[in-house]
Amino acid sequence: MIKTAEVVIIGGGISGSSIAYNLAKKGVKNIVLLEKAYLSSGATGRCGAGIRQQWGTEMNCRIAKLSCDFFERANEELDYEEDIEFKQEGYLLLSSTDKEHQQFIKNVELQNSLGIPSKLLTLEEAKEIVPFLNTEGLVSATYCEKDGHLNPFHATQAYANAAERLGVKIYKFTEVTGILIEQGKIRGVKTTKGNIATNIVVNAAGGYAQLIGKMVKLDLPLYSERHQILVTEPMETILKPMVMSFSLNMYCQQVPHGGVIMGRGDENEPRDFRITSSWQFLDEMTTTVTKLLPPLKNARLLRQWGGLYNMTPDRQPIYGAVDEIEGFYLAVGYSGHGLMFGPATGLLMAEIILQEECTIPIDMLHLNRFRKGELIFEPSVV
Amino acid sequence: MVLKCTGIPTNEDLERVFPSKERLEKGPIVVVECFQRIPCNPCHTACSKNAIKEFDDINNLPVVEEDVCNGCGLCVSKCPGLAIMVVDMTYSEKEAILKIPYEFLPLPEEGELVLGLDREGKAVDKVRVVKVLNTKAMDKTPVLFIAVKKEDIKRVRNIKLQEKEKKFQTACCSDLIEKNSKLSKDTVICRCSDVTLEQIRGLIKKGYTTFDEIKRISRVGMGPCQSRNCGQLVLREISQMTGTPISKLMLGTYRPTTKSIKLGEIAEAVDGGEHND
Numbered sequence: 130m131i132k133t134a135e136v137v138i139i140g141g142g143i144s145g146s147s148i149a150y151n152l153a154k155k156g157v158k159n160i161v162l163l164e165k166a167y168l169s170s171g172a173t174g175r176c177g178a179g180i181r182q183q184w185g186t187e188m189n190c191r192i193a194k195l196s197c198d199f200f201e202r203a204n205e206e207l208d209y210e211e212d213i214e215f216k217q218e219g220y221l222l223l224s225s226t227d228k229e230h231q232q233f234i235k236n237v238e239l240q241n242s243l244g245i246p247s248k249l250l251t252l253e254e255a256k257e258i259v260p261f262l263n264t265e266g267l268v269s270a271t272y273c274e275k276d277g278h279l280n281p282f283h284a285t286q287a288y289a290n291a292a293e294r295l296g297v298k299i300y301k302f303t304e305v306t307g308i309l310i311e312q313g314k315i316r317g318v319k320t321t322k323g324n325i326a327t328n329i330v331v332n333a334a335g336g337y338a339q340l341i342g343k344m345v346k347l348d349l350p351l352y353s354e355r356h357q358i359l360v361t362e363p364m365e366t367i368l369k370p371m372v373m374s375f376s377l378n379m380y381c382q383q384v385p386h387g388g389v390i391m392g393r394g395d396e397n398e399p400r401d402f403r404i405t406s407s408w409q410f411l412d413e414m415t416t417t418v419t420k421l422l423p424p425l426k427n428a429r430l431l432r433q434w435g436g437l438y439n440m441t442p443d444r445q446p447i448y449g450a451v452d453e454i455e456g457f458y459l460a461v462g463y464s465g466h467g468l469m470f471g472p473a474t475g476l477l478m479a480e481i482i483l484q485e486e487c488t489i490p491i492d493m494l495h496l497n498r499f500r501k502g503e504l505i506f507e508p509s510v511v
Numbered sequence: 512m513v514l515k516c517t518g519i520p521t522n523e524d525l526e527r528v529f530p531s532k533e534r535l536e537k538g539p540i541v542v543v544e545c546f547q548r549i550p551c552n553p554c555h556t557a558c559s560k561n562a563i564k565e566f567d568d569i570n571n572l573p574v575v576e577e578d579v580c581n582g583c584g585l586c587v588s589k590c591p592g593l594a595i596m597v598v599d600m601t602y603s604e605k606e607a608i609l610k611i612p613y614e615f616l617p618l619p620e621e622g623e624l625v626l627g628l629d630r631e632g633k634a635v636d637k638v639r640v641v642k643v644l645n646t647k648a649m650d651k652t653p654v655l656f657i658a659v660k661k662e663d664i665k666r667v668r669n670i671k672l673q674e675k676e677k678k679f680q681t682a683c684c685s686d687l688i689e690k691n692s693k694l695s696k697d698t699v700i701c702r703c704s705d706v707t708l709e710q711i712r713g714l715i716k717k718g719y720t721t722f723d724e725i726k727r728i729s730r731v732g733m734g735p736c737q738s739r740n741c742g743q744l745v746l747r748e749i750s751q752m753t754g755t756p757i758s759k760l761m762l763g764t765y766r767p768t769t770k771s772i773k774l775g776e777i778a779e780a781v782d783g784g785e786h787n788d
Contacts, residue, residue, distance in 0.1 A: 167724045174727055282727040362735060362771055386730070406767050415778040426775025431735060432766040 131298055133326040134161040136482070137318050139305050139341055140333035141166075142173035143281065143468050144460050146288035147475025148331055150207070153295035155479050160297045161327070162289075163320060165304035169285040172335040173468055175404070175436025177358055177380055177392050179371045180469045181220045181276040182245045185236045185508040188445055189466070190243045191489050192473040199472035200279060208294075209287035213279050216385055219370035220276035221250075221258055222509070223267050223421075229376060230268045232508055237271055247273035258370060261424050267374075278371065278382055281468050288475070305334075308344040308457075315345075315456030331458045331478065336402065336437025338461035345454050349447070350499045351462050352400045353437040356392055357410040361428035363387025372422065373511060379417050380511050381425075389428055391418050394438070394465070394511055404435040438465040442499065444507035446470065449481055449495040458482060459496060464510060514546055519630045525665055530577050530598070539582025539599035539608070543573050545592065557589040584610045588652035598664055606658040608641060609667060613655045618643055619672055627659055627667040635666050700748075701741040703734020711745055715752045722746060722763040735771055738763050 135157055138145045141164025149162045164170070180200060182193040199206070200215045224230045233249060240247045248271065255270035256262050289299055300322065307319035308330060317326040332341045342349040364387055371382035381391035393414055411433065419426045441447060441462035451457045460478050463470055473489070480487045498504060514520050530540045543554065543563070548570045555563045555573065562580035563573050584597045587610055597610035619625050619640045627638035642656035659667045696709035706729050719725045722732070722745055731745055732738030738745075742763060750757040 167719075167721060169727065170723070286728065361774065411777050412781045415774040416781050419775050419778045426773060426778070428774050429771040430768055430774055430777065431771055432733065432737070433768065434764075434766050 130300065130303070130320075130323045131159075131161060131325060132323075133159070134298075135159040135327065136161070136329045136331065137325055137327045138162045138331045138333055139318070140164065140171070140335055140338075141168040141285070141289070141299065141301065142171050142333065142335050143169070143285050143288065143471035144173075144335070144463075144474045145331070145333035146285050146292060147471045148333055148460060148478045149297045149299075149475075150288045150292040150295070151475035151479035152482065153292050153297050155483055155485075157479075157483070158296060160292070161325060162292070162297055162299045163303050163305055163318070164299070164301050167301050168289055168299070169282050171337070172436050172439065172463075173281050173285055173471075175358070175434060176281060176465070176468050177382070177390055178278055178281050178384070178468060179220065179276070179373075179380065179382060180215070180217075180279055181273070181371070181373075183220055183222055183236065183240055183247050183271055183273050183276065183509070185232065185239070186445060186505050187239060187243065188489075188491065188494055188505070189507055190240055190245060192446075192470050192477075192491075193466075194243060194245055195476070195489060196470050196472040196474075197275060197277075199476075200277075200284070203284065203287060203472070207287040207291040209283070209290065211283055211287075213284040213287050214385060215277060215279040215284075217275050217277035219258070219272055219274045221255060221370045221372050222271045223255070223372065223374040223377075224269045224271075225267055225374065225376035227268060233269060233271050236509065240273070245273060246275055247271050259368065259372060259422070261367075261422060262372070263421055263423055272370070276371065278384060279468075284468070284471065288471070305341065305344070308341070310345060310454065313453060313455055315454065327456075329456045329458070329482065331460060331482070333460045333474075335461075335463075335467060336439050338439055338459075342459075342461075345451075345457055347451065347454065347457075349459070349461065349496070350442055351447075352440050353402055354394070354396070354400060354440050355398045355403055355405075355435050356394050356438050356465065357406060357414075357433065357435045358390060358392035359411065359414060359433040360384075360391075360431050361389045361425070362431045364389070364428055367424060368422070374421070375509060375511060377417050377421065378511055379414065379421075381418055381422060388431065389425060392511075393417065402437065404437060406433045406435055438463075439467070440464045443504040444510050445494060445505070446474070447494060447496050448474070448477055448491050451496060464507070466510075520544060520546060522665075529665065530575075534577045535598060535600045538601050539584075539597050539610075540577060541575055541580050541582060541584075541586060541595060541597050543575055543586075543590075544594045544596075545572050545590075548572060551591065553589040553591065554586045554595060557586040559583075559585060582610075584654060587612050587654050588649040593652070596668070600661060600664070602658065605661060607661050607664045609657050609659055609664065610654050611657065611669065612652050613670065614652055615672075617672070618645065618653055619655065619670065623672075625657075625670040625672055627657070627663065628669040628671055629666045630668045632669070634671075635663055636660065638663075638667060638670060640670070700744050701729070701731040701734065703732075703736050703741075704730035706731050706741070708748070711748050712752065715749055720749055720753055720755075721761055722749070723761070725749075726763050732763050737765060737769075 250270040252264040309317040368383040373380040379393040444464040599608040645653035
């Protein structure tokens with residue numbers, strides 16, 4: 130294993146792979162990416178794989194749009210020999226209360242002002258998109274045809290392959306066990322396969338980011354929450370967009386191979402890194418989805434799994450350097466949206482590390498916002 | 512105690528269930544090597560002569576009426592524990608016949624010389640397969656008639672095919688697939704997601720060397736079979752191409768559910784309150 134590196138990135142998900150690629154593309158040599166299992170083995174490969182731009186904060190909207198625009202041309206830009214399978218078949222968001230409806234009005238206004246082509250829909254208009262939608266208890270909907278879905282394994286691999294062609298060294302099945310610091314400066318990382326001397330470490334460890342923080346005695350405002358997903362056997366295409374409801378706390382989409390993927394969150398989940406499957410999830414998920422989308426009663430459950438949302442108090446990511454530890458950078462806390470932010474994460478983190486002007490000014494996503502109490506809450510999270 | 516720890520009866524255990532020398536000399540008779548009290552009685556119900564007596568308590572060990580049993584062997588394939596065999600010391604001057612249950616494939620051929628194994632699976636001596644019975648009534652528990660030396664009747668309890676088994680194993684090895692069998696690079700390994708042998712090998716060459724990586728990138732094992740069909744085949748390819756013994760390779764993650772079920776059925780069960788806690 131290599132002994133020294135310019136930059137060590139911890140985490141082989143979409144974020145780490147994208148950061149590695151963007152740094153290498155900007156000319157940084159000797160970049161190492163460390164992954165404790167295999168690429169996209171964590172949250173990236175376990176997520177619902179939706180790509181949406183309909184957010185409630187300006188930062189999330191801008192980051193999502195930058196990323197979505199990149200995904201549209203990712204196969205070419207990353208010169209990927211296969212396909213990241215990005216399909217833009219829209220997101221249909223549903224409101225169930227007047228309060229939520231009012232929020233939707235504000236969201237669409239914000240989104241439109243940032244160039245995101247979302248629309249507020251009546252329930253009749255929503256039924257034109259999903260004819261079998263049970264609108265009982267719903268108030269309104271918003272729809273963005275540019276939102277969609279991709280294959281997280283291929284997207285991560287596309288970044289990783291492109292990074293490797295630019296000289297990045299990727300070590301799979303190599304777990305970071307400690308971080309070396311001298312006088313407040315990063316000096317290296319300890320791994321299960323040996324030590325690497327470096328002055329720059331990027332924490333992109335997804336659901337395990339707070340554990341990496343602990344290695345430098347940093348108590349990050351993060352916790353990991355299990356979210357579960359199920360997928361059905363492939364069936365004829367009946368559902369084009371991702372259907373999502375914040376009140377019902379669920380999302381559901383039919384993916385290109387025909388299976389229907391659906392998931393939901395539960396903020397009462399234990400915060401102990403477990404990613405096992407529970408039958409309670411099946412009960413709640415099937416009850417909710419078959420009421421909202423009745424034809425799915427006949428879909429057959431195929432598999433069920435879990436993964437970790439790395440949550441911040443304001444449900445927006447933390448990007449940037451850490452003041453008290455020179456050379457330690459954070460790209461963490463996506464609160465369930467790391468995959469869809471992947472391209473922006475890579476670009477912005479590379480710009481921050483190289484002290485360039487950022488494509489999107491993201492000072493307000495720095496760790497210090499929690500210290501100053503300057504939080505803007507994202508209202509639209511499942 | 513030895514029996515309980517290892518599952519292998521000692522000579523003393525065997526003496527308790529083996530027929531007397533006098534009875535053995537009269538003709539074929541059953542030997543029931545049943546040592547553990549469990550609720551089980553198919554040996555009794557299989558016997559048309561009532562030689563294995565009806566159980567007062569279904570947990571009791573079987574009792575054989577030596578003078579009633581004619582060694583017909585009906586009970587041999589019925590015992591779920593494969594604990595019953597028939598011994599016929601009158602077969603020839605030097606050889607006895609053992610009728611043993613045998614649930615491995617491929618089956619030996621009649622007349623074939625095979626290796627006789629003792630109760631620990633260790634080789635005893637070559638033995639000859641005289642007859643292979645595999646009727647529908649036996650329900651996939653064929654019975655082999657094997658000729659063994661008379662002095663070995665208390666030792667031999669199973670057989671191992673020699674050349675044939677070796678062939679069977681090597682036919683699985685990928686380097687021989689094209690040469691020896693109908694498998695080709697176009698052979699579909701994953702029937703749920705239509706992934707071919709060639710695609711699997713291509714992915715291993717690219718550096719995907721665990722089942723879960725290949726699963727995620729190719730959808731192998733994500734279908735209704737949940738890798739029950741393709742899992743071992745993929746591991747074998749990884750083992751062949753990376754030189755890692757198959758025993759050291761990680762199996763893929765098995766996910767619930769075991770069998771597919773309609774979402775509506777789960778939701779209805781919830782509504783009915785059948786398993787809410």
